Amino acid sequence: MSEEIRIGVYICHCGTNIAGTVDVEEVAKYASTLPNVVVARNYVFMCSEPGQQMIKDDIKKYNLNRIVVAACSPSLHELTFRNVLKEAGLNPYLFEMANIREHCSWAHIDRRKATEKAKDLVRMAVAKARELEPLEEIKVEVSKKALVIGGGVAGLRAALDLARAGFTVYLVEKRPVLGGHTARIPLIRYLGVRGDDLIRSIVKELVSLPNVKIFTNSEVISLEGGVGGFQAKIRVRPRYVDARCTLCRECEKVCPVKTSNEYEYGIGERKAIYLPYEGCYPSIYVIDPEICTRCGECVKICPVKAVDLDEKERFEEVAVGTVILATGFDPYEPEKGELGYKLSDRVITLFQLQRILDEKGPTKGKLVVNGGVPRSIVFISCVGSMGTSPRAGRYCSRMCCSTIMSSALRIRDILPDSYIYILHKDIRTYGYDEDLYWRSLERGVRFVRYEEMPEVKVSGEKISVIVRDVTIGDYIEIPADLVVLGVGMAQSKYLREVLSVVRVSCGDEGFVKEAHPKLRPVDAASEGIYLAGAVTGPKSVIESVIHGSAAAARASTVLSKDYVFAEPIIAKVDEDLCSGCLICIGMCPYNAISVKQLNDRRVANVNPVLCMGCGTCAAACPSGAMQQQGFKDKQIFAQIKVFSR
Numbered sequence: 001m002s003e004e005i006r007i008g009v010y011i012c013h014c015g016t017n018i019a020g021t022v023d024v025e026e027v028a029k030y031a032s033t034l035p036n037v038v039v040a041r042n043y044v045f046m047c048s049e050p051g052q053q054m055i056k057d058d059i060k061k062y063n064l065n066r067i068v069v070a071a072c073s074p075s076l077h078e079l080t081f082r083n084v085l086k087e088a089g090l091n092p093y094l095f096e097m098a099n100i101r102e103h104c105s106w107a108h109i110d111r112r113k114a115t116e117k118a119k120d121l122v123r124m125a126v127a128k129a130r131e132l133e134p135l136e137e138i139k140v141e142v143s144k145k146a147l148v149i150g151g152g153v154a155g156l157r158a159a160l161d162l163a164r165a166g167f168t169v170y171l172v173e174k175r176p177v178l179g180g181h182t183a184r185i186p187l188i189r190y191l192g193v194r195g196d197d198l199i200r201s202i203v204k205e206l207v208s209l210p211n212v213k214i215f216t217n218s219e220v221i222s223l224e225g226g227v228g229g230f231q232a233k234i235r236v237r238p239r240y241v242d243a244r245c246t247l248c249r250e251c252e253k254v255c256p257v258k259t260s261n262e263y264e265y266g267i268g269e270r271k272a273i274y275l276p277y278e279g280c281y282p283s284i285y286v287i288d289p290e291i292c293t294r295c296g297e298c299v300k301i302c303p304v305k306a307v308d309l310d311e312k313e314r315f316e317e318v319a320v321g322t323v324i325l326a327t328g329f330d331p332y333e334p335e336k337g338e339l340g341y342k343l344s345d346r347v348i349t350l351f352q353l354q355r356i357l358d359e360k361g362p363t364k365g366k367l368v369v370n371g372g373v374p375r376s377i378v379f380i381s382c383v384g385s386m387g388t389s390p391r392a393g394r395y396c397s398r399m400c401c402s403t404i405m406s407s408a409l410r411i412r413d414i415l416p417d418s419y420i421y422i423l424h425k426d427i428r429t430y431g432y433d434e435d436l437y438w439r440s441l442e443r444g445v446r447f448v449r450y451e452e453m454p455e456v457k458v459s460g461e462k463i464s465v466i467v468r469d470v471t472i473g474d475y476i477e478i479p480a481d482l483v484v485l486g487v488g489m490a491q492s493k494y495l496r497e498v499l500s501v502v503r504v505s506c507g508d509e510g511f512v513k514e515a516h517p518k519l520r521p522v523d524a525a526s527e528g529i530y531l532a533g534a535v536t537g538p539k540s541v542i543e544s545v546i547h548g549s550a551a552a553a554r555a556s557t558v559l560s561k562d563y564v565f566a567e568p569i570i571a572k573v574d575e576d577l578c579s580g581c582l583i584c585i586g587m588c589p590y591n592a593i594s595v596k597q598l599n600d601r602r603v604a605n606v607n608p609v610l611c612m613g614c615g616t617c618a619a620a621c622p623s624g625a626m627q628q629q630g631f632k633d634k635q636i637f638a639q640i641k642v643f644s645r
Contacts, residue, residue: 005036005130008064009122010055012046012071014101019044021105023115027070030119034126038062047077052084059088066129070098070122075525076516091134093568093630098125124639131635137565138608140228143321144168146555147232149220149498152180153541154533155326156202157548158555163209165552167559170318171206172215172234174494177280178203180328184263184277184351186358188541189406190432195541196279196360203281215316216282219494223323223501224590227528228564229609230320238311240273240287245306247275251285251298259291261362265331265351268362273298273307278360322555325512325524326532326548327498329489332384335391339380339485340456346370346463347456347483350379350403357410367414367482370461374418374481377411378465379404380454381424385488388425388453393509397488398538401428404486405436408445420445421478423454423467448476456483489538503612504529511537522551526612527567530554569630570611571618577625578603584617584626593617 009031013019024042032040039062043051046069058064067090069081074097082092098121108114144167148159151173159171171178178199182188185195193201206212215234222233241251257272272292275285287298287309299307331351334341341347346369348356359365367374381404387394401424408420422445429437441447454467465478491510499506504524507513512535515523522531532551533544558564571584571592580602585593590612596605604617604626618628627633 003065005066006038006062006064007034007036007066007068007126007129008055008058008062009034009037009040009068009126010046010051010070011040011042011100011118011122012051012069013042013044014072014105015044018071018101018105021108021111021114022100022118023111024118026115027100027118027122031068031070031122031126034123036066036130037126038064046071047080052080055081055084056088059085059090065090065094066132067095068098068122068125068129069095070100070118070125072101073099076519080519093135094129094132096125096129096132098122120643123642127638127642128635131632131638132630133632135568135629137568138570140226140564140566140609142228142558142561142564143230143319144559145170145318145320146322146324146559147172147220147230147318147320148324148326148532149502150180150326150328150533150535151175151178151214151216152326152328152533152544153182153199153202154328154535154539154544154548154551155180155324156199156206157545158324158326158530158532158552159212160202160206161549161552162555162559163206163212165556165559166211167556168211168213170213170215170232170234170320172218172220174217174219175276176217176239176286177276177282178214178216179277179280181331181351182541182544183280184265184355184358185541186354186361187406189402190542194360196277198541200279200281207281214281217286220498220501221315223503224610226526226566226609226612227558228321228561228566230323230528232318232320232323234316234318236314236316238289238308238313239284240289240292240307240309240311241285242306242308243282243284244304245284246304247283247285248303250301250303251307254297254301256295256297257291257293259288264355264362265349267348267352267355321528322558323502323529324532324551324555325498325502325504325529325535326551327492327495327535329534329538330492332392332397332487332490334383334485334487338389339383339454340458340463340483341485343458344463346374346481347458347485349383350400350407350484350486353407353484354403357407365414367411369481373415376419376478376480377408377421377482377484378478378480379408379420379422379484379486380456380465381422381486382426383485383487384490386425393488393490395509395537396426396428398428398430399540400486400488402433402436404484405429405433405440405445407484408440409436409443412443412445421448421465422446423448423450423465425450456480489534492535495535502529504531509537511535522547522554528558528564566609567613568608569613569628570608571606571613571615571626571628573604573606574625574627575603577623579623579625580604581622583620583622587616587620589614589616 028042255271261270530551592610
């Protein structure tokens, strides 16, 4: 005898996010009239403790065996409500969520029409709930190892915390050395240390631990499996110089090929064989294969025979339980001509200025323009941020204002008679950095607020900046010896490559989206993958360090277990219906499907650990034998049927 379907429906106000547009009481009243609905309620915040308790109490009181919650996006609270069912003794997959916030109240203005649409969404969710089946989570043995992708300060911090906890760590960095952008910062405020010194202090301890393996000049090219049991393949590109290198510099002296120095953000030059920066790790020269002419001069002169131009790339495969993504950011790159950029060597970026002001930088801390000292320096903030241009992000890069002002104060120290202007849209020196603003004012730095982006005019050796000063309501023209563009943080170019390998999603601005910005800020949507540092958006060095530690702590919650249970929303084969066409094998992006011999015929077989539940195979199956658990044909058709009435 089949079980009687008893459904509870719960409509969330989400404060006024939903209730401000949708008549939630009317929707709840409507839901109570639907077949198999035993109880229907509305509450101000269903995700709150009282809201969750309401569901638990009703499950026991009314013997409910299906639950529908109409609220926000399932990406935010589906897991919350599944846990409610589990705590109440009900299978967590007998739950369906209707999105009446992002898909309804936030998308519409007309209250009547939005309410009718909400009813449609609830009716469809109830129809699917009738067809839901209990699913059993997949037990996975946990590999006590972690993969950290990105060797900047956040990745290093995460790797160190995990290694200290006793877990094996594989750290993969695409560049030839560790440190990222932090290694190039002259001074980190509040810490009172140079960026490269901070990196060295972390790396020193990291390399001393036996359970850490570091891959530089490397990248992850495939990642399969899921939480507890990922399999990663790493490509290790050749350095062409091995550990016998003594840093004698003879190879660099004889190398005939020069290119711009990316470590100095394009200021100065480096050779095809080079050391990125003093004290870097690994402290070994590396050859840039993109520009090397293979003349062999470095091979001939090396006294210890450390150079091998025939070195080949190699591949390593590792099994890990968790993955931490810490690929950082790239500075916004203005187009040629944008605010005079690349039209004059006296228009530079804020990142370039920091390297110039660094005593270990390309000019040894001397600020010189055309052989002389600049008298008028103009900073333009929010370049590439705050929606100031069609290419700019619509976000604040957080650190530009503070860095501009600390740079302005440094210039005031070395050039006390200079004229310094900061053209800004808004001043956002949050926290203790507000002190920078007041000190800048006290020391004669002039602030000009704009609404329209300033114009930089380059005419031969003359540069001027035209800006509409909001305070006086008119345009002013400022002659400039040096223009500094306060460029912000943008998505890492490397992240775009990683996205084809690591299953994470990005927001509109290109940064990786967290599973929940408040409740799971370092979790990716995919279980077992965690996020550290500026991969989720602009952050300071200190914030990135904190973020790295937080990601490591979250990863430790998985690594400390012997087993985890993976979500069963995966594909499953009905072997009686399978015709053995094996179209699904060619369609699967995760190589999760293989051939199984069943008596005298072949059928498809799904590896539940490798399957990521994308549903591609189910969509391609001509016989309907491949079904996506939680999204079976009968469940989807039930929704379509009640919607099309």
